[in-house]
Amino acid sequence: MLAQQPDQGKNGEDMASNFDFLMARKDYKAIAKTAMEAERRFGTSYPECVILSERAVKLAVRWMFTHDAGLALPYREAIARLIHEPTLKKLRPAGMNYLVHYILHLGNVVAYRGMDVSREEALLALRGLHAALSWLAACYEEGFSPTPFDEGLLPTGGKECNANPLKLLELYKEPFEGGALLPRRKKNREASEKFAALREKNRNGSVVKVPADLFAETRGRYILVDSAQAGWTLGEDFFMNAQIEGAGKKTPTVDLLFTDAEKKPLAVMAVKAAEHSAEDGVAQAKEWATLMEQKYGERPYIFLLREGGYCYLDEASGTLRPIHGCFSRAGLERRLHFRRLYDPDGHPDLAEDIVNRPYQQEAVWRICEDVHHGVRRLLVSTPPGTGKTRMAAGAIEALLHQKAVGKVLYLADREELVHQAYEKFRMLLPDAKLVDLLGDVREEAQADIVFATATIMMDAVNESRTETGARLYDPAHFDLVIIDESHPSIYDDHLVILNYFDAILLGFSSLPPTAPGEAEVYSFYGLTPGKPTFAYSLTEALRDGWLVDFTLRDEAPEGIMEPHLRYADLTEEQRTIAEMEYSDTGAIVSKDFDVPAVNNWLFSEETIQAMLENLLQHGLKTPDGTLGKTIIFAKNSLQAKAIAFIFQRLHPEYGADFIRALDARTPDLAAAVQAFSLSDEQLTIAVSVDVLDTGFDIPSVVNLVFFRKVHSLSKFSQMLGRGMRFCADLNGEGKDKERFLVMDYCKNFAFFDMKK
Known part of the structure; x- marks a missing residue:
């Protein structure tokens, strides 16, 4: 101080x-x-x-x-x-x-x-x-x-x-x-x-x-x-009451003029006429823009300042939309550059090495067509395991190639999902400049695609600066924002960021359009409930052989596990709280989701021992009779370590590396996940605490054990998807993975009203 x-x-x-x-x-x-x-x-x-x-x-x-x-x-x-x-x-x-x-x-x-x-x-x-x-x-x-x-x-x-x-x-x-x-x-x-x-x-x-x-x-x-925050300097590239010379007998005066380094107009902003009405402001700004287009050969962008906020006129659609601050010169120059290059008659270039399935290609086509027609909010609905990352990468590649967008923000709920997406995009789009804001940010100003959580991105908006001290991430910095998983809690985690950037919004949802709470998500995207930009259902994915079905064993005891609330009955507020579980471990703080008797049973040594013996007896096996790859979903690190410890005490014959408890603090987490993903490695049972629940693709998994209650429908869908991946030759040459097994100890299927 x-x-x-x-x-x-x-x-x-x-x-x-x-x-x-x-x-x-x-x-x-x-x-x-x-x-x-x-x-x-x-x-x-x-x-x-x-x-x-x-x-x-x-x-x-x-x-x-x-x-x-x-x-x-x-x-x-x-x-x-x-x-x-x-x-x-x-x-x-x-x-x-x-x-x-x-x-x-x-x-x-x-x-x-x-x-x-x-x-x-x-x-x-x-x-x-x-x-x-x-x-x-x-x-x-x-x-x-x-x-x-x-x-x-x-x-x-x-x-x-x-x-x-x-x-x-x-x-x-x-x-x-x-x-x-x-x-x-x-x-x-x-x-x-x-x-x-x-x-x-x-x-x-x-x-x-x-x-x-x-x-x-x-x-x-x-x-x-x-x-000034956006980097403009009064008298150099930003002018008040600027006169348009050579415009006839009269010399019109522009309220606010933004130019490039050579004083060529980039944008005009109406203030005085806009005070009377938006219509007056638009008419005045259009008059200035036309005069400047006649003089300089290129039409500047149009903005209004009225009632305490900015508006941008999208002349292609005729819509006036609010924006949350001045665009930077770099942002305007980039958009002007792409406006010159954009070919409205061009067709999207589908990179088949990225989107290699028919429905993925159709999804990218739909996205590009909607963007071409001026749609600014899009939603793709496909079940886990159908290649969301590939569809996102394919859409970005096509839109970049069309010059429809220049810079992209990829938002994921959790840090590990950000890292995973970044690594996958490095392989899918090797020529793009990528930056993970949770890692090395030295090249963030030059990045084509930025990966972050909403919280990290908000911090970057407030903290990241250009060499001159101007805000790096102005509202025009990104042309496209992708939401890795859309669910009701995005209203809290993402709303400020999504409102701040003037960008096309593309979201992905792993839930069917008719799922409880999805109407709120569709409203957020300005879509009719049940009618996304593109949908590919679980039924279609199973029919086409891209995913595999499962067998359910309901292992829950009578009484204490019966849900006293069901997901479909939750209020909007309760559902938002429940969906926060997808983003943050331990986010469930409502008394509606806390039942001490359930926790006591799940942490009991007797219960854990019975669960493990049941798994060894009924779990799907490999051709040689040993247990197949298994994920046990645990509530927290204490429970996960107890499960691993009890198994090793009961069955030392399997060796020390047969089972491991994995959480975000596991020192060699990446190596452990890699070992688990390989069929010839000894690690067979992974006890996961919000690690393997989402994002990781391990097709060889054949057993899922839900040894915890799940409250987020989005998260449950993703967890279930860990077993749905198709795996060729899993049980020998020509013997593909056909099914997987789910053991539910906590009535999760009953809570979500999912029948099997």
């Missing part, structure tokens, strides 16, 4: 502060201290004033989510999610979003680009902070009466120069005290409910209004800050 300045005014006397009202409650101590320090720094350094103002806003947001039970705390507590959380956004007074985002964006630019800050910019940040914190107090204080901001209380002598950018960047990144918010709210549940009730009693702080002059000035400066 920057050293605190003495509490004195310009003549050395103790001075009052615009933020004295925060001293009424000790709960505001950290917020008040930071806000007052920001005010003091106005007298020494305008950049430091801005950074501290930004920090005070974040502290206030975190305070509200910690103390107010009426705010829906996101599953991820990153500040970007908190700021955009709907229950908070709808409470803010008109115009407050502009003030908050101006302060946050300005702080970001000062921290990462090392920019100087004018007195006017710092003053506007303090005034916005005063309005935001006044609203905070109005929400939670009885009889609060706001006082106007008094510029006369500010110290003088501040400097514009960002003299120590590294120090400010360090302060900007400094973690907040107190850690995670959810445990703190739970600890003070009664108090948080009282705060929520008090806010409602105070009519959500409605006594505070954003002053009209503050709103107008902030809105005017907001575009300057946001454009």
Whole structure:
């Protein structure tokens, strides 16, 4: 933290502060201290004033989510999610979003680009902070009466120069005290409910209004800050009130003009006409674009700035869609380049070494056709084991070849799935530049395809910078975003990222279109429930011989394993919680899914011993009579290690390498999985804790043991798919894998109403 300045005014006397009202409650101590320090720094350094103002806003947001039970705390507590959380956004007074985002964006630019800050910019940040914190107090204080901001209380002598950018960047990144918010709210549940009730009693702080002059000035400066974040420089490639020379008798003036290095127009943005209506803004911007097309021979892109947000006009479809920030020059230049090269009459080039099955080729054709017709959200529904990765790679290859897209983001739920996808794409698309954001990111700016989880990608959006300090991942950075597995919890994990990037969205689902909860997924993609872009059913895959069927043994005891809830009966909220299990181990925290008697039975040595003996007796065997490759799905590492230990104690004759417990912390995990996948290796039983459940293709697996309850339908489908892979000559030459065995000890099939 920057050293605190003495509490004195310009003549050395103790001075009052615009933020004295925060001293009424000790709960505001950290917020008040930071806000007052920001005010003091106005007298020494305008950049430091801005950074501290930004920090005070974040502290206030975190305070509200910690103390107010009426705010829906996101599953991820990153500040970007908190700021955009709907229950908070709808409470803010008109115009407050502009003030908050101006302060946050300005702080970001000062921290990462090392920019100087004018007195006017710092003053506007303090005034916005005063309005935001006044609203905070109005929400939670009885009889609060706001006082106007008094510029006369500010110290003088501040400097514009960002003299120590590294120090400010360090302060900007400094973690907040107190850690995670959810445990703190739970600890003070009664108090948080009282705060929520008090806010409602105070009519959500409605006594505070954003002053009209503050709103107008902030809105005017907001575009300057946001454009700077995207890498534009006023007067070099970004111009306000730019005149179109040589356009006849009149010389039209463009509100905002974005150009390349040679001052050739890339985009125009209408602001003034857009204030009246979107139609007026579009008409004005089209007029400018036409004049520039006549003069320069190429039509610039069209944007509007209205009602606190940006809109992009897709002239091909005539649709005006919201975007979440300025496009960078690199993003606009790339899109313009591909617009020149795109052949609307060209046919997709299907790489048969990538998509080598008829239905995979049809899926890629459908995707390319829909993209050609301007469809921006697509969903492919196929069961596990049908080559989702190949279809994704084939679609990318075809769209890159058509010049329909240039940069791609591949999102997976879990880190191991990101790594797996990255490795598979390295083999399928050897000429593409790939970057795994969980690994080596040195070439991320040049990557054709970036692999990440939603959380890692959000961090990269906030942290990754170009050489000039501009945000690397602007909203136009990707042309296509692929979701590895679409399920209801994508609303939480992916929504901010998917809204941020202005990209075509291609999702994959391993569930049939009629599965419970899929209507929510289809709504997310803007599709009619049950009608994906392309579907290939399990029945078709079994009929065509690409997958194999299974035999089910229901091994669950009577009574304790009977599900008191079934998946189809879950509420939307319960289903979202259940589907989080697909993304995060241990994400199930609801009492609806926790039955102590079940856990006691599953962890019992007697139960484990009986399960293992049953497996050895009834499990499918190899031609020589030994047990075939088997996955036992365990609840956690403790249970998995107990299973392996008990087996080795009961059956030392099989050797130490016959069974292994595998989890994310297994030191030689990659080598162990490789050994398990080879038929001539001794490792036969893999006790998996969220390792082999999804992503790994091991066709030789013939036994699956569900020794845990599963609550995510997407995850269960993927787990079941571990056995469905076809395997030629598994039992000798000409003797292919025909079936596999499933032992269900936890009534999972009953929970999901799956009949066999």
